[in-house]
Amino acid sequence: MKSLMTGNEAIARGAWEAGVRFATAYPGTPSTEILENIAGYDEIHSQWSVNEKTALETALGGSIAGLRTLCAMKHVGLNVAADPLFSSAYMGVNAGLVIITADDPGCHSSQNEQDNRNYAKAAKLPLIEPSNSQEALDYIKIAFELSEAYRTPVLFRITTRLAHGKSTVAVGERVEVEPREYVRDVSRFVLMPAQARACHIALEDRLAKLEDYACSTQLNRVEWGSRKLGIICSGVAYHYAHEVFGEEASYLKLGMSYPFPKQLVRDFAAEVDRLVVIEELDPFIEDAVRAIGIEVEGKSLLPRVGELDSSIVARAFGKADDETPVPEKVTGRPPMFCAGCPHRGVFYELGKLPVVITGDIGCYTLGSLPPFAASDTCICMGASISAGIGFQKAFGIMDPENPRRAVAVIGDSTFYHSGMTGLLDAVYNGVGLVTVILDNRITAMTGHQENPGSGYALSGQTAPEAKPEEIAKAFGIKRVATVDPYDLAQVKKTLEDSLADPHPSVIVSRAPCALLKRAAVRKPPYYVDQDACRKCKVCLKVACPALYVEDGKARIDAAVCVGCGICAQVCRFGTIKQIEKGGEN
Amino acid sequence: MARTTSIMLAGVGGQGTILASRVLAQLLLNEGHDVKMSEVHGMAQRGGSVTTHVRYGKDVDAPTIAPGQADFMLVFETMEAARVAHYLKPGGTIVANEREISSLPILIAREEYPDDIPERLERRGIDVRWADAYSIADNLGNIRVENVALLGAFSTVLPFAEDAWKKALTQVIPERHLKINTAAFDKGRQLGKK
Numbered sequence: 001m002k003s004l005m006t007g008n009e010a011i012a013r014g015a016w017e018a019g020v021r022f023a024t025a026y027p028g029t030p031s032t033e034i035l036e037n038i039a040g041y042d043e044i045h046s047q048w049s050v051n052e053k054t055a056l057e058t059a060l061g062g063s064i065a066g067l068r069t070l071c072a073m074k075h076v077g078l079n080v081a082a083d084p085l086f087s088s089a090y091m092g093v094n095a096g097l098v099i100i101t102a103d104d105p106g107c108h109s110s111q112n113e114q115d116n117r118n119y120a121k122a123a124k125l126p127l128i129e130p131s132n133s134q135e136a137l138d139y140i141k142i143a144f145e146l147s148e149a150y151r152t153p154v155l156f157r158i159t160t161r162l163a164h165g166k167s168t169v170a171v172g173e174r175v176e177v178e179p180r181e182y183v184r185d186v187s188r189f190v191l192m193p194a195q196a197r198a199c200h201i202a203l204e205d206r207l208a209k210l211e212d213y214a215c216s217t218q219l220n221r222v223e224w225g226s227r228k229l230g231i232i233c234s235g236v237a238y239h240y241a242h243e244v245f246g247e248e249a250s251y252l253k254l255g256m257s258y259p260f261p262k263q264l265v266r267d268f269a270a271e272v273d274r275l276v277v278i279e280e281l282d283p284f285i286e287d288a289v290r291a292i293g294i295e296v297e298g299k300s301l302l303p304r305v306g307e308l309d310s311s312i313v314a315r316a317f318g319k320a321d322d323e324t325p326v327p328e329k330v331t332g333r334p335p336m337f338c339a340g341c342p343h344r345g346v347f348y349e350l351g352k353l354p355v356v357i358t359g360d361i362g363c364y365t366l367g368s369l370p371p372f373a374a375s376d377t378c379i380c381m382g383a384s385i386s387a388g389i390g391f392q393k394a395f396g397i398m399d400p401e402n403p404r405r406a407v408a409v410i411g412d413s414t415f416y417h418s419g420m421t422g423l424l425d426a427v428y429n430g431v432g433l434v435t436v437i438l439d440n441r442i443t444a445m446t447g448h449q450e451n452p453g454s455g456y457a458l459s460g461q462t463a464p465e466a467k468p469e470e471i472a473k474a475f476g477i478k479r480v481a482t483v484d485p486y487d488l489a490q491v492k493k494t495l496e497d498s499l500a501d502p503h504p505s506v507i508v509s510r511a512p513c514a515l516l517k518r519a520a521v522r523k524p525p526y527y528v529d530q531d532a533c534r535k536c537k538v539c540l541k542v543a544c545p546a547l548y549v550e551d552g553k554a555r556i557d558a559a560v561c562v563g564c565g566i567c568a569q570v571c572r573f574g575t576i577k578q579i580e581k582g583g584e585n
Numbered sequence: 586m587a588r589t590t591s592i593m594l595a596g597v598g599g600q601g602t603i604l605a606s607r608v609l610a611q612l613l614l615n616e617g618h619d620v621k622m623s624e625v626h627g628m629a630q631r632g633g634s635v636t637t638h639v640r641y642g643k644d645v646d647a648p649t650i651a652p653g654q655a656d657f658m659l660v661f662e663t664m665e666a667a668r669v670a671h672y673l674k675p676g677g678t679i680v681a682n683e684r685e686i687s688s689l690p691i692l693i694a695r696e697e698y699p700d701d702i703p704e705r706l707e708r709r710g711i712d713v714r715w716a717d718a719y720s721i722a723d724n725l726g727n728i729r730v731e732n733v734a735l736l737g738a739f740s741t742v743l744p745f746a747e748d749a750w751k752k753a754l755t756q757v758i759p760e761r762h763l764k765i766n767t768a769a770f771d772k773g774r775q776l777g778k779k
C-alpha cells in the first residue's frame with residue numbers, strides 16, 4: 001500500500017534514494033522538516049547551519065569536494081543566500097547540488113510572499129517544481145541527475161501546500177553514488193574577473209542546452225483533453241486547474257519552467273483555441289509566453305496575491321454558479337505567548353518605556369501586538385540591531401542634546417543568524433544602542449531547532465555552546481548584563497541602567513522556552529485570592545492564556561498555569577499567590 | 586470525474602486536531618481511497634486557529650477545500666465553528682464540540698466570548714450536531730482524549746463500519762494509550778448515534 005507523506009518527507013526520502021551524502025539548512029517554515037527528516041537517514045550527514053548563506057556555501061563546498069549535496073531553506077532565506085547562489089551558477093558543481101526554496105504564497109508564516117521562481121531566471125539556474133509528494137520524491141532524483149549532467153546547481157521550488165500537504169507516495173530504494181574526484185580548477189572555482197567572464201559565456205551556453213532538455217524532459221508533459229482551452233501551469237496550481245476543468249481542457253504541465261521550453265510552448269499553443277496560464281503569485285510563465293509573441297491570458301483573470309484554490313480558479317473563468325460564501329464575523333484568535341513564556345515579562349517592561357523598539361523575527365514578534373504593543377518594527381532576520389543603529393543615529397542627528405533612545409530586541413537563533421554583524425557595527429560606529437538578546441536556548445518559532453547557543457546539534461549530539469555575553473565582550477562592549485526574565489524588577493532596573501549609558505550595551509535575558517522539554521521544571525500553579533481581588537484587571541496586561549476574568553474578577557486556570565509568577569509580580573495588591581504543595585486549590 | 590469528498594477539521598492549537606486527522610486519513614487509505622491532507626503550521630501554533638483539510642476519492646486533485654465545498658466538518662471549539670462555517674457546502678454536516686476556549690481579545694477583557702454561535706449557525710441553515718466531548722474525556726479521567734471522543738461522535742456521519750475506525754485507531758495510536766482512546770471513541774460514537 002502507498003503511504004501518505006508530506007512534500008517535505010518525500011523530498012527527504014527522494015534525497016536519500018538519490019544517494020545524497022550531505023545536507024545543510026537553516027530552519028524556516030515551511031522548509032524546516034526537510035532537514036529534520038533527512039537527519040533520520042544514517043547515510044546522510046546533515047547539519048543546521050548558522051544562516052542560509054553559510055548553509056549554501058557549505059553545500060557548494062561539499063558538492064565541489066565530491067558529494068551529492070542538498071541545501072534547504074525558506075523563500076526569504078534565499079535572499080540571505082543570494083550571493084553564493086549567483087556565484088554557484090557561474091562556477092557550476094562537481095557532484096550534484098540541489099537547492100530547495102520553500103515559498104509561502106498566502107504568507108502563512110512569513111514576512112512576505114515573494115516568488116522565488118524569479119531567482120532561477122536572475123541567477124540563471126534550472127528550476128524544477130513538483131505538484132505533489134510523489135513528484136517531489138521523483139523529481140529530486142531527476143534534479144540530481146540533471147545537476148551532474150549539466151554541472152549546474154538546480155533550484156527546486158516548493159510551496160507551503162506542497163511542503164506541509166500530505167499525498168500518497170510509492171517509495172523506491174537508495175542508489176549509492178560514488179563520490180566524484182575533486183580536481184583543482186581555478187578557471188571556474190576562482191571567480192576573478194577574467195575567469196568570471198569566461199564562466200558567463202559557458203553559463204549562457206549551458207542555459208541554451210538546458211532549454212533543449214526542458215523541451216524533451218518527462219518533467220514537462222502535455223495532457224490532451226478538449227483543445228478549445230489550453231492551460232499552462234506548474235506546481236500545485238496544476239491540481240486546482242485540473243480539478244476545475246478536468247477533460248474540458250488540455251494541459252501543458254511544466255515541472256521544469258526555467259529555462260523556458262519555448263518550442264514546447266509554441267507547439268502546444270498551436271494546437272489550442274484559447275491559451276491561459278494558471279499560476280500562483282507572479283506571472284512568471286505568462287510573461288515568458290508573451291515574450292515569444294504568443295497571445296495568452298493569466299493575471300488579467302487570476303490574482304497575483306495569495307494562494308489559489310479551486311474556487312478562485314473556477315470563478316475567474318465563470319465556472320461557478322453560486323456566490324462566494326460570506327464568512328461569519330467572529331472574534332479573532334491571534335497567536336499569543338504561551339503560559340510561562342520567558343519573553344512575556346521582558347515585553348511587559350519594555351512596553352512601559354518611552355523608547356523605540358526595533359524588533360525582529362521569532363516568537364517574540366508577538367511583542368508588537370496588544371496588550372504589550374512594545375516593538376515598533378520587524379523587517380527581516382537580524383534587522384533589529386542594524387535598524388536600531390539607524391534609529392539611534394538619526395535620533396542623535398536630529399536632537400544631539402537629548403536624543404530619543406532605541407532598544408533592539410532579538411532572539412538567540414536570530415542573533416547568531418545575522419545579529420552579530422549588526423552588533424559589531426554598533427560598536428565600530430560608536431552607537432549607544434541597547435540590545436536585548438532573548439536567549440530561550442532554542443529556535444522556538446519554527447518548532448525547536450538547535451542553534452549554536454543551545455548546546456546540541458541537529459544529530460542530537462552535544463555541540464559547543466556559544467555565549468552571547470562573551471561575543472558582546474569580545475566585540476568591545478563594556479556594559480553586558482544577564483537577567484532572569486521572570487524577575488521583573490531586575491529586568492526593569494537593568495533596562496534603566498543600560499539606557500543611562502551612552503555607549504552600546506547588551507542585556508541577555510536567559511531562560512529556556514517554556515515548551516522545551518529537556519529544561520522543564522514543574523512549579524505549582526498560582527491562584528487569585530477571590531476575596532482580595534479588586535477587579536483592576538492590571539494582571540491582564542501580561543496576556544497569559546491561563547488568566548481570565550469571571551464576574552469581573554481575575555481567575556487562573558490551574559491546568560494551564562505553569563507557575564512562572566509574572567502575573568503575581570504585576571498585581572499591586574498581592575492577591576495572586578502560588579499554591580503550596582497540597583494546599584489551596 | 587470521480588467525486589471527491591471533502592472533510593475539514595478545525596480547532597485551536599493544542600487540541601489534538603492533527604491526531605484526529607491522522608486517524609481519519611489512515612481509515613481512508615485502508616478503505617482504498619486516494620487521499621490528500623493539508624495543514625498549515627507556523628503562526629497557527631501558540632494558541633491560534635488551526636484547520637486541516639482532508640479530501641478523498643478516486644483521484645484527488647486540489648489539496649485544499651475551497652469555501653462552500655466541505656461535505657463534512659469536525660470542529661473542536663464553538664467559536665471556531667462559526668469561523669469556518671462558510672466552508673460548508675449547502676446541505677453539509679458539522680459535528681462540533683461544545684467547548685469554549687477564550688482567545689486573546691477575550692482573555693484581556695477587550696471582547697466577550699460570543700454566546701450566540703449556535704443561533705448564528707442555525708440562521709445560516711446549517712445542520713450542526715453538538716457533542717460534549719470534554720465531559721466524556723473528563724469522566725474517563727484524561728482530558729487529552731477529548732479529540733478522539735469527538736472523532737467517535739463524528740464517525741457516525743461517514744459511511745464506514747465501526748471496525749474500520751477501530752483498525753485505524755490501532756494503527757495510529759501508540760499501544761499504551763490505545764485502551765483509553767478506544768473507550769473515548771466508543772462513548773463519542775454512542776453520542777453521535779443519538
Ligand SMILES: Cc1ncc(C[n+]2csc(CCOP(=O)(O)OP(=O)(O)O)c2C)c(N)n1
Nearest residue numbers: 028077361362363411412413414443444445
Ligand atoms: C532569512 C530567514 N530565515 C528563516 C526564517 C524563519 N524564522 C523566523 S524566526 C526564526 C528564528 C527564531 O528563533 P529565535 O531568534 O531564537 O527566537 P524564538 O522564536 O526562539 O523566540 C526563523 C528561523 C526567516 N523568517 N527568515
